[in-house]
Amino acid sequence: MESDRSAARPVGRGPKVRAAVHAATLAELVDKGYAALSVESVAQRAGVHKTTVYRRWKDRESLLTDALAEHMAMDIPIPDTGAIEADLRALARALVQSFTSQTGQAILAAMVTGAAHLPEIAAARRHVFQDRLARAEPVVTRAIERGELPSGTDPAGVLTTLAAPIYLRLLITADPIDDATADQAARVALAAARAGALRPATG
Incomplete structure (x- = not known):
């Protein structure tokens, strides 16, 4: 199990996951608006753990800005x-x-x-x-x-x-x-x- 998590880490930092998180951020923005946007909901929509998101973006504002x-x-x-x-x-x-x-x-x-x-x-x-x-x-x-x-x-x-x-x-x-x-x-x-x-x- 640990080896599976270790193998997944580089993917979490890769361009595919970054693109998926960006797409999820915009989709959440369209569906729920800025007030309801959260890192947790973006991570769930993108199919990644929220720690994967927090590794690259410190909060929802930096995530939204980047997206x-x-x-x-x-x-x-x-x-x-x-x-x-x-x-x-x-x-x-x-x-x-x-x-x-x-x-x-x-x-x-x-x-x-x-x-x-x-x-x-x-x-x-x-x-x-x-x-x-x-x-x-x-x-x-x-x-x-x-x-x-x-x-x-x-x-x-x-x-x-x-x-x-x-x-x-x-x-x-x-x-x-x-x-x-x-x-x-x-x-x-x-x-x-x-x-x-x-x-x-x-x-």
């Missing part, structure tokens, strides 16, 4: 269609699809309401959005290199202009969002960039 960052980093692919208009539209549509999914809505609720007061979650939110901006910036820099956007266009400015109306609806107005919302956001961001309005502020 959110991992999921959101992988959730939105970065397009490279060869045309900035199509790339921005694809980015905006992926953002809409991400946050209108059941998992996306649960993540959004945890990050901006249920757990928003926790420093760990606030830090995770900043990290996730900064990471998304950094990974998507090549979409804009490639467009500048192709001559589709003016030299000096700020990639972060384009991407935040793209995302802003989507997040406004998600977080403030609660208006419905769909592909039409995404396409409009892409058109606005593209028009502003082409007009030279999204260069870094000087002075």
Whole structure:
């Protein structure tokens, strides 16, 4: 019996178990919300002992932070269609699809309401959005290199202009969002960039 437990230990620290625990964390978040999320329930859903979870994550906040960052980093692919208009539209549509999914809505609720007061979650939110901006910036820099956007266009400015109306609806107005919302956001961001309005502020 002891040899079985010893043989299992490396698996508990491996990528398969980490992925299973992340998936279980998000599933618990969707099913029960942040308030009812516990390490014990995550471990049970993942099919591992809670000590396996505690070996890697000290508490539910660190577990949730890690799961959110991992999921959101992988959730939105970065397009490279060869045309900035199509790339921005694809980015905006992926953002809409991400946050209108059941998992996306649960993540959004945890990050901006249920757990928003926790420093760990606030830090995770900043990290996730900064990471998304950094990974998507090549979409804009490639467009500048192709001559589709003016030299000096700020990639972060384009991407935040793209995302802003989507997040406004998600977080403030609660208006419905769909592909039409995404396409409009892409058109606005593209028009502003082409007009030279999204260069870094000087002075």
